[in-house]
Amino acid sequence: MSSITRLAFAAALALSGSCAAFADDDTKPNDPNPPASVKIEVARGDRWTYEVRDDVTDELKTILDVAVTDVSDSEIDTRVRFTNASTNAESTAVQVFDPHWRLKDSGAFVYRPGLEHFGIPPDIQVGKTWSYNFELSRINPPGNFKYAGKAKVVSWERVSVRNGLAYDAFKIEFNTAATPVVNNRKFEEHIVQWYAPAANRYVKFVYESRQNGKLLESTVQTLRDYGRRE
Amino acid sequence: MSQLGVGAFASVLLVAVAASAVAEDASKLDPTAAPIDAKIQVSPGDSWTYDLRDDVTGDVKGSVVFEVTKAADGEIETRTTRQMSSTNAKTTTVQRFDARWRRTDNGKYVWRPHLDTSGVPDALQIGKSWSFKFEALRKGSAQTEEYAGVGKVEAWERVTLPNGAAYDAFKIDVADTQTSGSGLAGRKHENHAVMWFAPAVNRLVKMIDESRDNGKLRDATVQTLREYKPAAK
Numbered sequence: 001m002s003s004i005t006r007l008a009f010a011a012a013l014a015l016s017g018s019c020a021a022f023a024d025d026d027t028k029p030n031d032p033n034p035p036a037s038v039k040i041e042v043a044r045g046d047r048w049t050y051e052v053r054d055d056v057t058d059e060l061k062t063i064l065d066v067a068v069t070d071v072s073d074s075e076i077d078t079r080v081r082f083t084n085a086s087t088n089a090e091s092t093a094v095q096v097f098d099p100h101w102r103l104k105d106s107g108a109f110v111y112r113p114g115l116e117h118f119g120i121p122p123d124i125q126v127g128k129t130w131s132y133n134f135e136l137s138r139i140n141p142p143g144n145f146k147y148a149g150k151a152k153v154v155s156w157e158r159v160s161v162r163n164g165l166a167y168d169a170f171k172i173e174f175n176t177a178a179t180p181v182v183n184n185r186k187f188e189e190h191i192v193q194w195y196a197p198a199a200n201r202y203v204k205f206v207y208e209s210r211q212n213g214k215l216l217e218s219t220v221q222t223l224r225d226y227g228r229r230e
Numbered sequence: 231m232s233q234l235g236v237g238a239f240a241s242v243l244l245v246a247v248a249a250s251a252v253a254e255d256a257s258k259l260d261p262t263a264a265p266i267d268a269k270i271q272v273s274p275g276d277s278w279t280y281d282l283r284d285d286v287t288g289d290v291k292g293s294v295v296f297e298v299t300k301a302a303d304g305e306i307e308t309r310t311t312r313q314m315s316s317t318n319a320k321t322t323t324v325q326r327f328d329a330r331w332r333r334t335d336n337g338k339y340v341w342r343p344h345l346d347t348s349g350v351p352d353a354l355q356i357g358k359s360w361s362f363k364f365e366a367l368r369k370g371s372a373q374t375e376e377y378a379g380v381g382k383v384e385a386w387e388r389v390t391l392p393n394g395a396a397y398d399a400f401k402i403d404v405a406d407t408q409t410s411g412s413g414l415a416g417r418k419h420e421n422h423a424v425m426w427f428a429p430a431v432n433r434l435v436k437m438i439d440e441s442r443d444n445g446k447l448r449d450a451t452v453q454t455l456r457e458y459k460p461a462a463k
Contacts, residue, residue, distance in 0.1 A: 044286065045286060045287045045288055046287075047286075047287045047289075049316075063316065063317070065316070067284070067286045067287050068286075069286055069446065069447035069450075070446065070447065077446050077447065079286055079447065079448060079449055081449075083316065083317065088314070088317055088319040088321070090314075092448055092449050093443075093448070094442075094443045094444075094446045094447070094448045096446065107443065139416070139417075227287070227289075229287055229288045230288065
């Protein structure tokens with residue numbers, strides 16, 4: 001497995017969900033008008049619990065629990081707990097995001113300026129398109145990798161998640177590729193994220209990576225619970 | 231002011247500062263009433279059940295039960311059962327401690343000589359401070375992690391637990407930093423524990439522990455005693 005492939009696998013395992021199967025339920029939003037501006041409001045103790053499924057097998061892989069530990073003007077600091085669904089083994093990591101949920105530091109990797117596809121643009125609105133570049137630095141063993149991509153806010157729609165929860169959300173698509181192509185292996189990622197202003201974070205996250213066009217990893221993260229510390 | 235006077239003033243100031251930092255659920259006691267060199271007396275069959283709360287979110291995290299299976303030769307061996315609220319999964323392990331409840335083996339890790347952030351120092355008395363070093367070895371791995379830290383017995387105080395029970399306890403503050411080993415990779419890993427040891431139950435009645443990576447909070451848990459059951463005589 002190449003370094004990039006391993007990184008992709010780790011990234012997918014760290015925070016992902018699967019693709020496919022978004023049942024074409026009723027996607028008509030409760031509020032037909034998306035908010036004109038979105039303010040992300042988070043505080044210590046806010047937490048989001050996601051189920052992470054392998055989208056190839058539909059197997060529940062991981063319970064992912066994200067809790068805010070600190071918030072400043074420039075960062076959202078979180079504790080991320082991974083619970084292996086089959087062994088119940090737990091591990092935790094500190095993950096640092098920018099104020100728009102773009103990942104800056106996962107503990108194992110540092111992203112400059114940030115990992116675009118976990119976040120949202122500050123001026124989010126349906127139809128918005130943009131391109132981005134970021135550099136990934138692996139801490140141990142040291143390594144640097146560059147990525148470039150394009151994104152689009154494709155719609156404002158209703159999305160059903162776990163536990164009977166449903167949210168009005170922006171659907172955002174990201175297409176990212178490692179650059180340059182190394183060892184004739186083209187590595188690409190396709191991500192679809194549903195960002196719900198009412199939950200202050202994404203509520204569903206579909207991740208797919210391909211190597212030379214062939215499916216490598218495919219996962220779906222779906223929100224199971226969102227709460228704020230009382 | 232005489233040197234003695236300056237010393238006394240400094241002591242009063244220190245006590246005052248410490249007192250102001252006492253948690254709302256704890257109140258200072260007459261320090262002269264604290265037992266001298268409290269003994270820890272445990273027997274097979276003694277058990278302690280603790281509730282675990284996530285100190286980041288405030289959520290109930292689960293519970294842990296320590297049941298003594300052996301207490302001899304300066305070692306306490308326990309059957310430890312942990313139940314997590316998120317999955318209801320129950321795991322049982324053998325955990326070993328020295329005679330002061332400092333963990334030496336939890337099944338996954340071995341600590342040499344022991345994990346100071348889990349137990350009580352020798353010659354327990356208010357004001358005692360000490361420094362320590364230990365290494366942690368993950369079983370099946372050749373790599374060790376080394377840690378160094380300091381501890382202090384801060385106070386003798388009454389601590390009230392969520393179940394309403396109250397205990398007279400030593401408040402002990404212990405902090406360590408990883409100094410070498412796997413996973414460090416230029417980052418700083420720190421652990422900090424505040425423990426309340428109640429001689430009446432021969433164990434901790436409350437513990438707040440947190441870990442930080444590069445100064446950022448990685449995890450924080452509060453453990454409070456729900457039930458202490460000495461073995462039937």
